[in-house]
Structure formats: structure tokens, C-alpha cells
Amino acid sequence: MFYQFLYPLHTVFSGFNVFRYITFRCVGAILTAFLIVLIAGPAFIRLMQRYQIGQVVREDGMETHFGKRGVPTMGGLLILVAITGAHLLWVDFANRVVWVLLGLTLWFGLIGAYDDYRKIKKKNSHGLSARGKLFCQVLGALGAGLILYKSTGFNSELSIPFFKNVTPDLGGFYIAFAVVVVVGCSNAVNLTDGLDGLVTGPVVVTSTVYLIFSYLAGHALLASYLQIPFVNGAGDVAIFCGAIMGASLGFLWFNAYPAQVFMGDVGSLALGGALGFIAIIIKQEILLAIVGGIFVMEALSVMLQVGYYKMTGGRRIFLMAPFHHHFEKKGWHETKVVVRFWIISIALGLVALATLKLR
Numbered sequence: 001m002f003y004q005f006l007y008p009l010h011t012v013f014s015g016f017n018v019f020r021y022i023t024f025r026c027v028g029a030i031l032t033a034f035l036i037v038l039i040a041g042p043a044f045i046r047l048m049q050r051y052q053i054g055q056v057v058r059e060d061g062m063e064t065h066f067g068k069r070g071v072p073t074m075g076g077l078l079i080l081v082a083i084t085g086a087h088l089l090w091v092d093f094a095n096r097v098v099w100v101l102l103g104l105t106l107w108f109g110l111i112g113a114y115d116d117y118r119k120i121k122k123k124n125s126h127g128l129s130a131r132g133k134l135f136c137q138v139l140g141a142l143g144a145g146l147i148l149y150k151s152t153g154f155n156s157e158l159s160i161p162f163f164k165n166v167t168p169d170l171g172g173f174y175i176a177f178a179v180v181v182v183v184g185c186s187n188a189v190n191l192t193d194g195l196d197g198l199v200t201g202p203v204v205v206t207s208t209v210y211l212i213f214s215y216l217a218g219h220a221l222l223a224s225y226l227q228i229p230f231v232n233g234a235g236d237v238a239i240f241c242g243a244i245m246g247a248s249l250g251f252l253w254f255n256a257y258p259a260q261v262f263m264g265d266v267g268s269l270a271l272g273g274a275l276g277f278i279a280i281i282i283k284q285e286i287l288l289a290i291v292g293g294i295f296v297m298e299a300l301s302v303m304l305q306v307g308y309y310k311m312t313g314g315r316r317i318f319l320m321a322p323f324h325h326h327f328e329k330k331g332w333h334e335t336k337v338v339v340r341f342w343i344i345s346i347a348l349g350l351v352a353l354a355t356l357k358l359r
Contacts, residue, residue: 022235030246036082037250048072076267086243108273112265145178161355182276188295189272196259201342214238229283291352
């Protein structure tokens with residue numbers, strides 16, 4: 001909105017020329033999303049408390065988490081409002097890709113909201129069925145993937161970190177690959193959301209790294225110099241990444257231990273889906289496995305645990321899955337698990353940034 005209405009006025013007052021710069025609008029999106037969550041947060045928490053929209057804890061879960069029953073949840077709604085608000089204020093409305101990105105994010109948020117609603121209504125951890133959730137996720141990812149695939153200038157080549165000349169072309173199979181990336185990332189982020197502030201830290205790191213990559217991918221000269229794919233319009237994707245980063249930081253203010261509010265599936269499914277689709281848009285799909293290593297680790301721990309349990313008739317690899325509960329069972333305090341996972345996420349983010357030069 002600012003770009004559409006204020007930038008054209010630069011011919012009258014040169015100060016409005018600042019709205020043309022992606023960097024300025026990125027900072028604007030970060031601060032806007034952050035302030036929306038920070039200012040609206042207390043009122044939102046009171047609203048959730050009034051209507052008794054509280055966290056449901058599994059009976060077979062960690063005993064130390066039973067005290068979290070009733071803590072306001074569905075805080076992801078606040079995150080989505082902040083992201084949407086920042087999007088409307090700071091992106092270029094002519095860029096169709098960021099509208100597809102916003103639509104996908106809200107669709108995954110809707111899936112999560114319905115899942116949260118069913119859990120709260122039934123007062124147990126059984127929300128939307130796994131098949132129903134997966135079907136809706138695949139449907140949304142497939143639709144967004146097809147739109148992107150048919151977009152002018154899009155190619156189906158993969159960018160492999162550390163290898164500048166290795167760009168395998170998947171052709172039509174790229175759409176299926178995109179669905180796997182988006183749905184997989186959405187569910188991996190959802191599995192990571194199990195401790196106060198645990199998922200928010202890696203989301204901030206991942207969105208920050210992808211903000212940098214999006215900005216570089218949208219700048220022809222920098223993309224050529226760094227030998228990464230140039231993506232026309234990726235600058236506005238960087239602004240969207242800034243909105244995710246700002247909203248997540250604002251949410252962390254209330255979600256840090258002891259949490260005053262949880263994001264719920266409405267937040268984790270939406271954020272995961274958005275990050276996965278951002279990776280697809282800017283052609284840094286494989287990089288997601290590095291910068292989002294925490295999400296990958298959490299998802300793999302569940303798959304390994306379930307698979308091993310079925311193969312061995314009841315034996316386990318971890319004391320409890322997802323992986324963060326394993327360390328809780330070993331006696332680590334919740335905050336120690338969270339902070340150490342944040343440290344790992346920051347280290348992985350630095351490794352991801354290092355791939356810009358190690359090619």
C-alpha cells in the first residue's frame with residue numbers, strides 16, 4: 001500500500017523515493033509485524049482466556065507439561081494478522097507471487113485453526129484426522145505449486161548448496177517435489193512446537209536467512225556475482241520473510257518460558273508451509289534442510305521412533321519423540337533444551353549463509 005500510494009509522490013517530494021528500496025520496506029515489514037503482535041498481544045491473551053480457548057495436553061505426554069493445560073492457545077492467529085498487515089502495507093501489489101505465498105500461508109493457517117478448534121471442543125489432543133490434514137495440505141501446496149510452475153520465467157532446476165554447476169532439472173516432477181517440500185516443512189515445524197519458545201527461535205533464524213537469500217536472488221547483479229539463481233520479484237518475498245521474522249519475534253515476547261500463549265497448529269502449520277514455499281520460490285529448496293535442520297531433526301526423530309517401534313514390537317530409539325522430549329526425559333530443564341536448540345539453529349543458519357561463498 002505504501003509503495004503503491006506513496007512512492008509515486010516522489011516526484012513531488014523526493015523523500016518518498018525511499019519506498020522504492022527493498023531494504024527500507026523489509027525493515028518496515030519487520031517493525032510493523034513486530035509492533036502489531038506486541039501491542040495486540042495482551043488483549044488477545046485476555047480474549048482467549050475469557051472464552052477459555054486453552055491448551056490441551058496429551059494424557060501420555062510429559063508429566064511436567066500438565067501444568068500448561070488451559071494456557072491460551074491459537075496465538076498463531078495473531079501472527080497471521082501481523083504478517084498479513086505487514087504484507088498489505090509494504091509489498092508491491094503487482095507481484096503475483098507474494099499473493100500466492102500469502103494465500104498459501106492463510107490456507108495452512110485455516111487447516112491449523114480447524115485442527116485447534118476440534119481439539120479445544122473435544123478437550124483432547126485428537127483434532128483433524130491425519131489423512132484429512134494431509135489431504136488439505138497437499139491440496140493447497142499443489143495449487144500454489146502449479147501457479148508458480150506456470151509463471152513466466154520459472155524453471156524446474158534445483159540449486160544445490162556448495163555446488164555451483166550442479167542444477168538437476170526435474171521437469172514436471174518439480175510440482176510433486178514442491179508439494180513434498182511445503183507439506184514436509186509445515187508438519188516438521190508443527191512437530192517442533194512442543195516447548196515454550198522452541199519453534200519460534202528457529203523460525204526467526206530461518207526467515208532471516210531466507211530474507212537475505214530472497215533479497216540477493218531478486219538483485220540481478222548480486223545473484224550473478226554469488227552464482228545463485230536470479231528470481232524476478234524475489235525482493236518482495238524478502239519483505240514477506242521480514243514480516244514472518246517480525247511477527248515471530250513479537251510472539252516470542254509472550255511465548256518465552258513460562259509461556260503466556262501458545263501458537264497452536266494455526267501458527268506452526270502456516271509458518272512451516274510459508275517457509276517451505278519461500279524456499280521453492282527463490283530456488284533454495286535444498287538449503288531448507290540446512291537452515292531448518294532443527295525441523296528436520298524433529299521430524300526424523302518421530303519417523304525413526306514410529307518405524308523402529310513397529311519393526312521391533314515395542315522397542316524405542318529415543319526415550320520420547322519428538323526429539324526435544326528425549327532430552328526432557330534425560331533430566332534437562334525445558335529452558336535448557338530450548339536455548340540449546342536455538343544455538344544449534346543459529347549455527348545452522350550461519351552454515352547456510354556460508355554456502356553463498358562456498359560454491
